[in-house]
Each structure stands twice: as C-alpha cells, then as structure tokens.
Amino acid sequence: MPEIFIDGKRYEFEEGEDRGLLQFILDNGKEVPFFCYHPSMSAPANCRQCYVKVGTPVKNRETGEYELDENGEREIRWFPKMQTSCTTQMQDGMVVHTQETSEEVARAQKDTMELILINHPLDCPICDQAGECPLQIQTYKYGPEGSRFEVKKQHKPKRIQLGPRVTLDAERCINCTRCVRFTDEISESHQLTIVARGDKNYPMAAPGREFDDPYSMNTVDICPVGALTSTDFRFKARVWEMNQTPSIDITNGKGTNIDLWTRDNLVMRITPRFNGEVNDHWMPDAGRDAYQRFNENRLSRPAIKLDGDNQSKTSWNNAIETFAETLESHGPEDVLVVGSPHASVEENYALMKVFNLWGVNNFKFAPHIEEGTGDGFLITDDQAPNTSGVKLLGYEESNDLASEVKNTKIVIMLSDELIDRGVLSKDDLKGKFSILLSTNECDTAKTADLVIPVTCIAEHAASYVNVEGRIQRSFPAKETKYTNRSLDLEMNQGRLDRFGTNFDNWVTEENKVDCAPAWEIMNQLANRMGLDVSFGRGREIMEEIAGSNPAFENVSYERMDNEMGINLNPSNKQEATA
C-alpha cells in the first residue's frame, strides 16, 4: 500500500486515491488552515492558505530503488515552491511538512492571513458569523499578532439584498468563491458570479436577477466569513448563546439531517448537518423556514367544543375523560384512526397499539404527495417526513379519506392538517366526533371537537422513515411547559440554558408550550380505560417496535446514533445481518 509521511509520521493510503492531500490530512485528525476548499466542491486553490512543504523521494533510474543520503535516509527532492495541499495529489513516498514542523510553512500561512485581513472590516463584535467563523478561528490559531496595514481599507457595498433570503456584506468577503461554486456545481442554478476585479471584487447575481435559488441559504453556511448572511436570522442571536440539537427536516420526505439552534426554548434557526448518505452538507431553504412552526402558533393546553362551534381551553384531566367517555359511548367499530405521515413512527405506533387493543381495526392515513414539486436533489414530491414509516406500521393508505370518514362516528386524527391540505372538508366531519392530536393551530384544529396538543419534533425524541426507507431520529431541543423527565433524559447534556429551568440564563415561561408526547397521552387514555399499556420513552417504544415488527428488526436509537440512520430496505438489511 502506498505510504506518505506527514510531519514525520507514516500514513498509508489506497492506490488511486482521489482525495487531495488536504482532505487526507483532515481525515487523519490533523489540521491545516484553509478557506476556499470544500470537500463537496472543486478546489480552486485561490485562498492560498493551506500551504505545505512537499517533497518526493529520489529513485535510482536503473534499479528503481530509493536513493539514500549519507545517513541512510531517503533522499528527498523538495518541490521548488510550497504547494497548496488542497490541489496536491498524493504520491507514494511523499514527504509533507505542515505548519507544525516547518517554520517556512507557518510563516507562509501567517503571510497569507495578514493579507486576507488587511481589507477585512474586522467587525466581529457586530458580525453574525463571529463564534463560528473560520476566519476568526484560524486567525487566532495561525494569524499574525497584529497588522502592518496603516493605509486606507478598500470599501465595498454593504447590506446588498442578493435575493429573498440572503444578504451580502461585500466588505467581509474574502473571495473564496465557495458560493459561486455552490450555484455552479451543487444547486446548478448558476446564479452567482464574482464581479469587478482585484481587491474590489465580490459575488453578485446578474443585473436585474435575484439570487432566489431554492438552496440559496447553503451559501450562508459555507461562507467562511460573515459576508453572506441569512436575511431572516441576521442580528437575531449570537452563536454562543444557542444550543445545537441534531434533528431531521420535516418539510419533505428526504429526511435531510439538520441542527436546531435554540435559545430560551425558542428555535432560532435551522442549519444542515452532514450526512453523506442523505443530504451531504446541504438542505433546501424551505426546510429552514420550518423553525417558526416550532415556536409560533402552537396548540397549548387541550381544547374542547362545548356548544356550537366555539372551542374553549380545558384541563388535561377533562380532555382525557372526554376522550374516554366518547369512546365508551360508542363501539370500536365506530372508530376511524387516521395516522399521519407528518408524525413520528413512535406516535403512530402508540395510537395504533392502544386502539387496536380496544378493538379498533380501521387504521388509515392520507399520503401528502404533491406531484412535480420534487427536484431529484433534496426536495421530494412527498411533503411529509414519515410516509414510509406509517406504511410499515400497517396504516392503510387512503386516497379518499372523505368516504372512509362517512362510515364512522368517531374520527381520531394525529398531527395532520387534513382540512388545510384539502383531504377532508369541514362538512365531512359534521355529525362526527372528531379528535385531533396535533402541534399547530390550523383549520383542522378549529374544526375538531377535541384538540389535544402533542409535542413536535423539536420537543421529543422520535424517529422518521424517509422516502428511501432510511430511519433517523430527533432529539428534544426545547422544553415543554411542565418539566417532563422522560423527555429531558434524551436532551443534550451540558446545555448552556440548563434545560430552561428557573436557574437559567434565559427563562421566558411563555416560550414553553403546554403539550405532551402522544404516547404519554395514550398512556393516560389506556389507564383510564383499563387497558394494559404503558409506553416508556421513545427509545423504549422503538425497542418494542423492533421486537414486534419485522420491518424494524434490529433498529435501535443506539444504532441510529452510531450509523447516522439505518436503511430499512430489505436488501440493505440482508447485508447488515450477513
């Protein structure tokens, strides 16, 4: 196997390795500073930051043996200039010195950093990127101590609205061209280019055109400085005030891996999380707007329709009591349970198990597909995150839910805005007793006779199966109104806001929603109705599903966490067990 020596240590690499030297160094846990390079895009080598010193061993032309020097060491022919490691292809026997072992390299990196900074505004105190800024971090690590720049900085336009979601501060730009390459190579909209020349240049859309690429906000993430900022998130929160919680995009069926950024029990923004099997480093802009759903317009406390069409808030006890009494005044044959592709596997499972035990056998769901909206990349026709999961649990797909509803007396619906998306009409539910367990205010919630608020993906740990059959899970990112120990157990430890307790940095009670996980509501209902059911945490429910449903065989939260999701397709499963 070919070998390479980096800072005196020997590494092996595969024959025909197509990774550049920089990526190899990074993958081996070492560091070389860089700005323009991005593992998913071409390497333009324009920031000139990732310099290393490179040499190759001299071989005897006749024998093919390495030439040795007087000390018996291999003789090395050094490249005349330092090389940008991002564009250097590895060769067998290559010797590399990074800034750790070469004064010359450290000096060159410092030189480049000084030059990058001369026209940079250094406005970190008011810059959104501060705290997660490669330029800031690498300047502290590899930059010069001060600047010798005593003349006037180059001024460039600020606050340019490039498109509906991205704002540019051209002065902060270091011209790494990552954004331009993103629109050329990843989203292929070709909407951005660099304009002007030399130290006056910055990225721009064509005159009269907007940067309205459906993936435009990825440029904000990959911008190594604060030049491209999210128009929505600008100046809302400092990076170090927020907690980062892994989760899944629920706005379509791709199952894009994301991070929820929370402060004071509010989701402030959503960013993509790397998963090479699903979404690489990217996510569609639509998924980022979903954060508002988690904070605003939430159903909080149960509501019940007492007279006519007026709903009023009620207690949890009363809600469960009403639920049970309604069921008991009818029989299981009068009940239709409508599962939801928008809700998690665990929620759908809990509903099905309880009502199945009571004798119901009418379980349906309405897929939420909008033909033609998918783009073959990260946006799917499927508008829901868990269509595959509901199917695998045994809910029957129904394309005419309205006629199913006609033959029943009680309709129990889980987290699905059926009226809002036109599957049902208000009239369909007239004369029925409709119960909705859901997260957000909507026409469906206004129509229902009993509304029970449940936790959303930002509040519970639960799993979702994407269109490709991959099961992935969420973590609680924000607290519910009343401390819920079982949810807190899944929360990331060491959070700055310490779970939003009264001893927090930030406590705003109104930001918490009075809701409970659907399985806990089912626990209460089963308890009231004398059914032998007791769900634990989402983790335990998944163990139960894995043990009883062959489609979920061997699935567990541990595996999902370790493997960044598990593919449930039979073919992959055989591979895994083989």
Place this chain on the structure above:
Amino acid sequence: MASDWKSFEPVLIPDIPNLDKIDNYIKNGGYKALEKVVKENGWTPEKVVNEVKEANIRGRGGAGFNAGLKWSFMPKPDGGPRYLACNGDESEPGTFKDRKIFEYNPHLFIEGALIAAYAMQITTIYVYIRGEYYSWIKMMEKALQDARDKGFIGKNLFGTDFSVEFEVTGGAGAYICGEETSMLESLEGKRGYPRVKPPFPAQKGLWGRPTTINNIETLANVPGVINNGANWFKNIGAENHPGPVLYGISGHVNRPGVYELPSGVPVMDLINEVAQGVRGGKKLKALIPGGSSTPVLRADQLDGVSMDADSLREAGSMMGTAGMMVMDEDTDMVDVLWRISHFYHHESCGQCTPCREGTGWLEKILLKIKNGEGEIRDLDLLLDLTTQMEGRTICALADAAAWPVRHTINRFRDEFEARCKKSVHAVA
C-alpha cells in the same frame, strides 16, 4: 553578431508595401511554406515539430520557452478536437509589437499558425486579440476571410485530408486574459481567472481538450524556419535566443517605435542608434528592458548588455517581450514605480489572496511615499511584501507586480529614501 544588426533584412515586417493584401503576400512567396508541409510527403507533422524545435524559437510572449518543444508536449491525436490558441492579448505596459504583425503582415502569422496546426494535428485555431485593438481585430477578420477565400483555411487544404478552422476572438479589456490559462477561460466565455496547473493546457486546455498556446510573434517566425531551415534561423542573432525580434522602444527617445532586428543587439545601440538617442540630449537614467514586469536597470548596469535572455539575466533583468522603456535623467522613479504598481493593482483578477490584497497594499504605500508621507520603514515593508507575494499565487501576475517593486527600490533606494519623511525621533 552584435554589430552586424545594421545589415539585417527584416523578415517579420519586411519593407514591402501592402503586404497585408493577400495577393501581394502570395506574390512575395507567401503560403509556400504551408503548401510545402501540407502537400509534400516528406514533411510529416513530427518533422515540422522537430524542425521548429531545432530552430529554438523561444516564445516571444515573455517566458522564452522553446516553441517546438512546447508543441511536442501535445498528446497523440485521439480523434477528438485539439486547439491552438494564439495569444494576441499583448497588454503588458511597454509592449506593442504584435499589432504591427496584425497590421502589416497578418498572413505571415496566419501561415505560421496553420503550419503549427498541421504539426500538432490541430482542428481549430483561435486568435485572441485584446479588446482595445478593435481596428486590428477587424484587420485580422478581413485577413482570415481572404485566406479562407483562397482555400488556405477550411476543409481539405490543397486537396489533402488536412482540415482546419480559424476564428478571431476579442478580449474585453483585462490584462489577466493574456495569461495563457486565463485566456482559455475567456475563450470559453467565462470570467478570466487563471487555472491551476497541472493539468497543463497540453493535457486539458480549451473545453478540456489538448491545447497549445503561442504568442503571435512566435508563430510569425515559423514560415521562415520552414522555408529556410532551422539553421538559417539559428544563425540570426544571439546563440541561445536566436531569430529576429520585434523591439518595441518607447519612452524618452527621439524615435520610439517597433524595430525588427536580430536578437542580441546591444542595448545602447538600440537606444542611441536605432531609436536615435535620448530625447533632448539628456542623460539616460534607467531602462525597463522587456515590459513593465521586468526588473529595471540603471544606466550604469547597461554596459555591454545585449537584448537576449542570457545577457539580460546576467545584468539582473529579463528579456520579457522586448518592450523597452527608456527613461531619462529627469524621471522620478518613485512616480514610475507607483504607476506600475497602480497598473498591477488595477489588473489583478482577485482570485488569489496574496495578489488581490498585496497589489493594492503595494500601491497604497507607494502613493504615500510619492506624496512625501512615507517613512523609511515603509520601504522595508514593501520589500517584505514582495516576498509574501512572489511565487505564492496561481499565475505569475503577483510575481510581475512584486519584481518591479523589489528591484526599483533596491536599485534606486537613495531616491526613495529621499522622499520619505525624516525621523522625528532624535537618535540617543
């Protein structure tokens, strides 16, 4: 060789009127060399390459690389398109030689390019001319149309199976597009950013296909080599840098202009005899021998120096494009250097950090010194910056910006120091 330049008969722009008219060109032996290599069985493409390699035509665009050797780097034909890109973007300040060829002897260049295409089995030739040369672009279009009408361009030349296309493209006013890979980007309709090498253009050039890039004057030398043989060419001028050279002499001389003479003419002969001396009888102060990026030479460094790569390297400069800028005793070197730095600041494409930021910084410090507000330490900062820029970028523009600063300050340091503010601190 140094003294026989007076008897030299020009071959690139000979003294024949109306040579730009194709009939006149043919009457004077034009397109014979092309017909010979294409039609005669003995002239295989390999033989043409070897003949040109043997002649040692060193690239006239500034780098001085053996043209035939460059041609031999092209991979074997694989049936796909291959390109020749002719670089007529001459934008280096002090350089204005190629336009003389476009204007007075365009068919010589066209013939040379066609021979090159034959030698490398090339299917399409592009000639890239700087946008400011609007009239010369028009002249080239006319000349190419004439050549096409006479059957020198197109399908099955001279009834053989050799076919070639030839197109003119105008630049849009960027110096950087004279850099060979940046020119390829521009030809592809993209922003003129130099490419990272490797891959070299011979492997992956225009649209990812094998491409050779030659200067206009380099190609104009090819028909002569084919007609008269490599030895004829090698016997003209300096031994290591043979052939006729178009010297573009500008600045404080009595008769500036483009002169065709053998390589290796003594510098002082060119200034005093060819250009008829320094204007107004003043003393010579300095010479930039090959376009603004080549290091400046003081008058006292010019004794015995001749215009060829070796002699100029010994003197501490470079041949470049042979665009000689002559400066008399009244020249303000601080001003000259500031103006040169202004040019590179304006023309840096902005791709690589050291060049994008460094060229601007150099200019701003020089402006400060020019305005009498500089300090001695600024000179050391300038010299330090040149090492931070040189060799640290994708293309050579940073080098071209750094060299004049380094050498002008080192060679005229007293003049720069005199312009700086005196230290206000008393020496203890």
